[in-house]
Amino acid sequence: MKASEYCKLKPVNVVNEKWNDDGTVDVTIYKQRSKKAYKFRARNLNQKNEEILEDEEVDETEP
Amino acid sequence: MEAFLAGLIGFLIGRGIEPADAAAVVEALRTYLGYEPPLGLTGYALQDIQAGKEANAAVVVRGRAYDVVALNSILKQTQVSVLGKKGERLEVARTIESLNLIETVNLIRNITTISNIQKVAQVDMLTSIANIWSVDLIDRITLIDAITNIGTLNLLNTVNLIKSITSIDLIKQISLIDEITKAKLLTDWAAIEAQDVDVFAEAPLPNGTQTTVLSYNVPSNKTLLVFDWSSSIYGADVGVWAGLAVTSPFNWLDAAGGIRGFHVAATKPKRADAGKTVEIRAMQNSGVQQIARSHIAGALI
Numbered sequence: 001m002k003a004s005e006y007c008k009l010k011p012v013n014v015v016n017e018k019w020n021d022d023g024t025v026d027v028t029i030y031k032q033r034s035k036k037a038y039k040f041r042a043r044n045l046n047q048k049n050e051e052i053l054e055d056e057e058v059d060e061t062e063p
Numbered sequence: 064m065e066a067f068l069a070g071l072i073g074f075l076i077g078r079g080i081e082p083a084d085a086a087a088v089v090e091a092l093r094t095y096l097g098y099e100p101p102l103g104l105t106g107y108a109l110q111d112i113q114a115g116k117e118a119n120a121a122v123v124v125r126g127r128a129y130d131v132v133a134l135n136s137i138l139k140q141t142q143v144s145v146l147g148k149k150g151e152r153l154e155v156a157r158t159i160e161s162l163n164l165i166e167t168v169n170l171i172r173n174i175t176t177i178s179n180i181q182k183v184a185q186v187d188m189l190t191s192i193a194n195i196w197s198v199d200l201i202d203r204i205t206l207i208d209a210i211t212n213i214g215t216l217n218l219l220n221t222v223n224l225i226k227s228i229t230s231i232d233l234i235k236q237i238s239l240i241d242e243i244t245k246a247k248l249l250t251d252w253a254a255i256e257a258q259d260v261d262v263f264a265e266a267p268l269p270n271g272t273q274t275t276v277l278s279y280n281v282p283s284n285k286t287l288l289v290f291d292w293s294s295s296i297y298g299a300d301v302g303v304w305a306g307l308a309v310t311s312p313f314n315w316l317d318a319a320g321g322i323r324g325f326h327v328a329a330t331k332p333k334r335a336d337a338g339k340t341v342e343i344r345a346m347q348n349s350g351v352q353q354i355a356r357s358h359i360a361g362a363l364i
Binding site: 007008009010011012013014015016017018019020021025031032033045046 | 257258259260261262263264265266267276277278279280282283285340342363
C-alpha cells in the first residue's frame with residue numbers, strides 16, 4: 001500500500017507536513033514500533049482534487 | 064454411574080421407601096464411592112454454599128448457571144464452581160449481590176458488590192468493585208458507585224456513570240464521572256495503546272489571507288479526538304489567529320489567537336469522524352509572509 005493511501009486508511013502516530021510555496025505538501029508518516037518513516041508528496045492535500053506526486057510503498061509486514 | 068444412582072432411587076421408592084430417605088441413601092453411597100455428580104443436576108445452590116462455608120471447605124455448586132441466581136453472599140471461598148466441576152473459578156452466574164475472596168470470576172451479569180477478587184472478566188453490570196488485582200474486559204457498565212484500589216483495570220470499554228474513582232488504569236471511554244482522584248484517561252490510554260496521533264505542519268502563511276496550514280484525514284473506522292492543538296508564527300512579535308475546523312461539510316471546532324502563537328488544551332476533546340479532514344486555518348497581518356508551525360494532538364478511537 002502506498003504511503004498516501006496508508007495515511008488515509010490506517011492509524012499512524014506521527015504526521016509531519018511541510019507545506020511548500022508551490023502548493024505542494026511533503027508528508028512524512030510514522031507508526032510507533034515501526035523502524036521506518038514513509039513519505040509522499042501531494043498537491044491539494046486532502047481535497048477532492050488531491051494529486052499525489054510522489055509516493056513510497058509501505059512495508060506492511062512491520063508491526 | 065448417574066443412571067445407576069437415579070435407577071437406585073427409583074428402585075428404593077418402588078420398594079416403599081420414602082423419596083427423601085431414598086435420596087439420602089443414594090447420597091451416602093455417592094459419598095462412599097467418592098463420586099461427584101456431573102453437570103446438569105440442579106438444586107444445590109445457596110444451601111450447598113452455606114454448608115461449605117460452615118465446613119470451611121471447597122464449595123461445589125452442582126448444576127447449571129441458573130442455580131446460583133440470587134445468591135445473597137459468597138464469602139471466603141477459594142474454590143467455587145458452578146458448572147459441576149471442582150476448580151478455582153466461578154463461571155457463569157447471572158446475579159450475585161456480594162462476592163469476596165474468590166480467585167477468578169468470569170462472566171457475571173450483575174454484581175452489586177465485589178471485593179478482594181484476584182481477577183474479574185466479563186461483567187455486564189457492577190455497582191461497586193474494590194481491592195481487585197486484575198479486571199479484564201468489562202463491557203456495558205451502567206453504574207459504578209465506587210472503584211477503589213484496583214491493581215489493573217483493563218479494557219473497560221464503556222462506562223456511563225461512575226460516581227467515585229480513586230485509582231484505575233487504561234480505560235477507553237468513560238462518561239459522567241462525579242469524582243476522580245487518580246485515573247488515566249484518554250490521553251494516557253491512547254499513548255499506551257499506540258492510538259495517539261501527533262500532526263505537525265510547517266506552512267507559509269501569506270499576509271492578510273486565511274490559509275490552511277495543517278490538514279489531516281481521519282483514517283477509516285476511527286474517530287479522532289483532538290485534545291490539544293497549537294499554532295505559532297516564526298516572526299518576532301507577530302500576531303496570529305487560527306481556527307480548528309473539520310470538513311466536509313466545513314465546520315469550525317475551535318479558534319484562538321495570540322502574539323507569536325498560542326496553545327489550546329481543550330477541556331473537551333474535539334471530535335472528527337472517520338473520513339473527515341481536520342484542518343488548522345490561520346491568518347496574520349504583519350505585512351509580509353510568515354512561516355506558521357501548527358500541531359494537533361489527539362487519540363484515534
